[in-house]
Every structure is written in structure tokens, then in C-alpha cells.
Amino acid sequence: MKSSITRRKFMAATGGVAAGLTALGATPSKVFAGEKTVKIGFLAALTGDAAGWGLPGLYGVEIWAEQINAAGGLEMGGEKYMVEIISYDDEFDAVKATVGAKKLLFEDEVSIVLMLGVTPVLAVKDFMTRNKMLTTTLVPTDISADAPYLFAPVEVHPFYNVTAVDYIARNMPHIKTAAIATQNDELGLSSLATYRAAFEVAGIEIIEENLFGFEVTDFAPVVSKLIAANPDVITWDTAYPDYVNLLTEQAFLQGYKGQFVNCTLDQYDHILSKTSVEFLEGFLWQFPDLDDPIMQGPDTHFDNAAAFYKTYAERYPGAWTAVSWEYAAALEMWRAAVAAAGTFDPPTVAEQLRTLSPVPHAFGDAEWWGEQFFGVNSAALGKWPVVQMQNGKAVIVEMGDVRAWCDQHLDVLKKHFVELGVPLAG
Amino acid sequence: MTDLELILQTVLNSLIASSFTAIFAVGLVLIFGIMQIVNFAHGALYMVGAYATWYLYAEVGLPFFASIVLATLLTMAIGLLMERALFRPMRGNLFGGLIVSVGMMFVLEVLVVYLFGQGLMKNMTPYFKESWHAFGIESVTISHSRLFVFAIAAFILVTFWLFMSRTRLGWAMRACAQNPEAAALQGIGIGKISMLAMAISAAMAGMGGAVMSPLVRITPQMGHPVLVTAFIVMIVGGMGSIEGALIAAVAYSFFHTFVTTYIGGEIATILGLALMLLVLIVKPTGIMGARESV
DSSP: OOOOOOHHHHHHHHHHHHHHHHSSOOOOOOOOTTSOEEEEEEEEOSSSGGGGGTHHHHHHHHHHHHHHHHTTOEEETTEEEEEEEEEEEOTTOHHHHHHHHHIIIIISOOSEEEEOOSHHHHHHHHHHHHTTOOEEOSOGGGOOTTOTTEEBOSOOTTTTHHHHHHHHHHHOTTOOEEEEEEESSHHHHHHHHHHHHHHHHHTOEEEEEEEEOTTOOOOHHHHHHHHHTOOSEEEOTTOOHHHHHHHHHHHHHTTOOSEEBOSOOTTHHHHHHHSOHHHHTTOEESOOOTTSGGGGSTTOOOTTHHHHHHHHHHHSTTOOOTTTTHHHHHHHHHHHHHHHHTSOOHHHHHHHHHHOSSEEETTEEEEEEOHHHHSSOOEEESEEEEEEEETTEEEEEEEEEHHHHHHHHHHHHHHHHHHTTOOSOO | OOHHHHHHHHHHHHHHHHHHHHHHHHHHHHHHHHHOOOOTTHHHHHHHHHHHHIIIIIIIOOOHHHHHHHHHHHHHHHHHHHIIIIITTTTTOHHHHHHHHHHHHHHHHHHHHHHHOSSSOOOOOOSOOOEEEGGGOTTOEEEHHHHHHHHHHHHHHHHHHHHHHHSHHHHHHHHHHHOHHHHHHTTOOHHHHHHHHHHHHHHHHHHHHHHHTTTSOOOTTTHHHHHHHHHHHHHHHOTTOHHHHHHHHHHHHHHHHHHHHHTOHHHHHHHHHHHHHHHHHHOTTOSSTTTOOO
């Protein structure tokens, strides 16, 4: 193992320092004097438990902005605008999210705010609505009829989790029982409701569930109990990236030999190094590497997906996670709406965004969905990939139809959300 | 896995948890016993041990065991610095000591953020990747990394016990804990004993972090939950009682691990705190607090 503290890593670390020291440190990208700019706000966790779903997304957004700026800027109304990313660390905390939102709107005057979801989004939702700010979330349970400027344009967490379970039901008929462990929070519970529904529809019995708190430092007993139930398949649900890492390692060390299905498998190179290629072979999850051949096909809508992935992997080796591309994908959609609207004005762009049909989602054509569930059609729902580990590499094995599943089994989904007390709308 | 096999597995998990909790809590109790300071930075020293091991082993490429030794020496040095600059002036001042230790905790946490950034967990490939099938049973396993933690903890605790019970320095430390003034009148250098105690305590925390680093999330706040556990152990065992801390560490770890396995992690923490309250109600001085101190 050689030293890998590079200048770039040092710079990244320094960025983290700023966040840690000031709790809310603004980190604007380059400002181009004399050039017209459009400002984009990024408000998500850059530190703390949820940082794995914030910081890698910021890296992706910065790469996206660099590519736009390198090509001369973002076109609107016949003119080119340089893109400036302004980020704040909300630490997945409601108060810090509120402070960050106010800064982005009143001081930085951004045109769109990209957020992770759940607690921080719910904290600023009314504020964003009052100020007619176009905001995106990765968690559609945040959207509601009283928030017309809030969209879930990319990720339909946790609903897409049904596709991998559906894949198991069709391709692995020997799997009859499942065990679930995850952290007891909004993300974990909404995902648990979805997995319960998916397993019920698939005819797979859940024989063990374990909800753990954030104070857990030793996952050995959690995994021991799960394995003791002898499940055919284990899922860590939507556990945080670090938890998935440690839980999977524990399962390896305790000799688990069954199937895995999970929401994420972030930084899977690290998990491979802790376990083995053989152990992870066949692991199913929901987030592809963008260099997958399917992502280069005509049915998807993420320009230069392979180039984006290559740049990302070179610049941030081992840092690729579920969200690395998602905030950038939201901006791709925003870019299409801006071009059509001929303005950056957030409410006008939001109105334009809502008229897109089909919605040009990264994984293919989608439609705005959610009225039956959340009271408003603000979540882009369509296809979502089922990803499988094959020889140490993520491979898309099929594009599942989330919308069709939801349309067919909405009652089952709702039933489990209600049973777990998860709000149907944010 | 049968019910009996799960019980065996849980016993093994509990033993590993006990060993780590014991070395961590004993270090905390030692400082309280000698210096009357509740060291909130003890968890941060554990964190520094883990970070140093990760950096030296996974980033610099030093051998794993050399990384552990260097990480331990680093935390020992930080401990000595803390004793000389912060704790010695606050000796006997419970509130002052608490405040400076909290301050030191934040300083160390911000320092690692400054040096290594924050966000994604620091990953390291474990030195030991194999597991041992206990008692020849295929489904009852314990990883070699955990066995290593157990072996190191057992070695440290036995060595520490021998040191405290068989050496003049150990007797001097016990004397300082029982009656500092009388110890000073006997010619025992209180300052030197305090430094020694702090070096041992910091080394225990640092080595704990070092050997646990392949098994846990390496983050700047990783010491917080461990510190809470150690406080529970310290209170249940009896403030300042090393014997009490050892008994409480084993009892608490078995209790917490079994409840986590059979009921759930959240309930385990709640019941652990309830157990502490129960002990305090029945025996306010803790298990060994009234009878014996360091």
C-alpha cells in the first residue's frame, strides 16, 4: 500500500475542514469575472452519517458544471451562462438546512436548490414554497400537494427497491425467506415498508427484522441474529453506506452464504477488498456504474454517461456512490426545462418542468407520478435498473418497471407504509 | 443455526465486546481515580488511535503491527501533553477538569477533520480476513480481527493488573488514588504518578482504537458512543474502582450484546441505561465503589 495523499485529496480534505470548522461553510465554485453566471444551490450533508449521500453528489455536480462551462456555458435565451455551484453542508440537520436555505435564496440568489431529502427538506419545504424556489429532493416521500416547486426528478426512493425483489421472484424461485436489518430512521423505515410490500408481492416470507439505532458500533450481534434465522436472502434495506459496508463484512466473517438484495452498495471496491469477489458475486442492488453499456444506449437520458463516470472515477477514486450522478441528473432535467422556458426564473422553470412528457429521466422516459400516493404528480417514475455484482463489477441485468409495479400494487405499498407509521406525504 | 449455536455465537460476541469495553473503561477509571478528572477526551484518544492506524497502515503502507504501536505511542504522547498542560493545573477540580477535557475532545475531533477531511468513512482492508469456527461448529464463527482484539485486551489487562499489584510504581499509584496528601508525605511524586497514569490511560484508549479500527466506522465522532458505554461501566462499577469497572464491563457487554441479539440494538441501549439507574438506586456507590478504590 502506497501513500495516496495527493494534492487533490488534500484539497478535498481542506473542503471538509471548512465544513467541520464552520458547520456551515459556503464553498462556491469559480467565479468568472465579467461573465454572465447562473447560480445553483447545493444543500445536503457533506459531513456526518448521511455525508455518503451528499458529498459524492457534490463532486458529481461540480464535474457536471465543469463540463458545461468547458463547452462555453449553459445556453438560455440565445446567451451563454457560466454555471456556479454554491454548496452548504446541512449535516442532515433541520436547523442547519434552514440557515443554508436562507443563505442560498437571499444572499446567493440561486436559481435552483438541490437537496438530499427527508429531515432537511421537510424543514425548508414551506420556506421554499413561500419563496417559489425550485427545489429537488432524492426522496419522493418529501413531495406533497402544498409544495408545487418541490420535485423528485431523479430518484424515487424507496419505490425502485421493488424491482430487484421482483427480479428475484422471477429468476430465483428457490428464495422463499428474507431477513432485514437497517437503522431506525425515516430512510430506513420508508424503505422497510417498500421491501415488506415487495417481498409480500413476490411471495417471500420475512422471517427476521432488526431495526438498530445510530449508537450501534458493533454489528456482530445484529448479523448473528439475522444469519441464525437461516434466510435465503438478506437485505440491509436503505442502511447508510458505512453501515452497509460493515454489515456486509460481518456477514462475510460470520460465514453467510446466501443471496443479498439491497438498495445500495456504495464504494463496493472497498467492500470487495474486505470480503471477496466470490462472496459478493450475485449481490443485487439498484445503482449502476454509469459506464455500463446500457447507460450509453438510446433509451437513457444522461449525456456522456461513460465520460462522466470516467472523470469521476479518476478524480475521486473509490468514492462512487448511489448519488454520485443523481444531483447532476437533476440538473440535466433542469437544463432541458430552462432551455424550453427561456428563463432561469425558478417558478417559471418549475412550471415548464411539470409540462415535460415524457420526462427525460437518466434511466429512460418517465412520467410525473405520485398523486395517488402524495397528492401531487411531482416524482419522475419510470424504469430503474437492477444491478448485479458479476466478477467484481456492477452490471445492469435488467431495467425494471417501477411505475408498472406501483400501479399494480399500490394498495400493498400503502398498507405497509401505514403499518409502519411512515407518512405518505412529507 | 440452532438456538444453542446462536447462544454460543452471542457469548463469543459478548466476550469480544467485554474485552474492548474493559480496556477502554479501565483507562477512564484510572484517570478519575488518580486525578479526580472525568476525561471526556478519552473517546477522542480512542478515535486518534483508530485514525493513526488507518493512516499509517492503509495510506502510508506501514505494517499493521507497526502502525498499531506507533498509533499507541502517538496517543500516549498526546495524553502526556494533556496531563502536563491541562489536567495537572485542574487536579482535584472536577468541574474544571471536565471542561478542559471536553475542550480537548473537540480540538482532537476538529484536528482529524482538518488533516483527513470528513464525509466518507475511512476504509481499510483488514489485516486478518479469516474467521475461526469456534468449538468446531461451522455456524459459530469469530473473525481473527476480533480474536486479536480479545488477545490484546487480555494482555493489557493482565499486564496492568500485575503492574498495579506487584510493582512499587503500581503501589504508589494506588496510594495516590487513596490519599494523595499522605502519598506525597511518603515521598511519592504526585506529578510523576499523574503523568504515568495519563500515559497508561491514553495508551489504552489509543491501542483500543488501533485494534478496533478494522472493525468499526472510522469517523471523528466514533469515540462518542464508546465513551457513553464507558461512563455507564464506570458508574455501575463504582467511580474510581478498577475492579468494579472490569466486572461492570463484562456484565454490561454481555447484557447489551444479548439484548441486541434477541430484542434489538435500540432497546439494548435503553435497558443498559435502565440497568445503570437500577444499580445506582440499589447501591449508589456502584458495585465496588464503597469497598475499594484504585
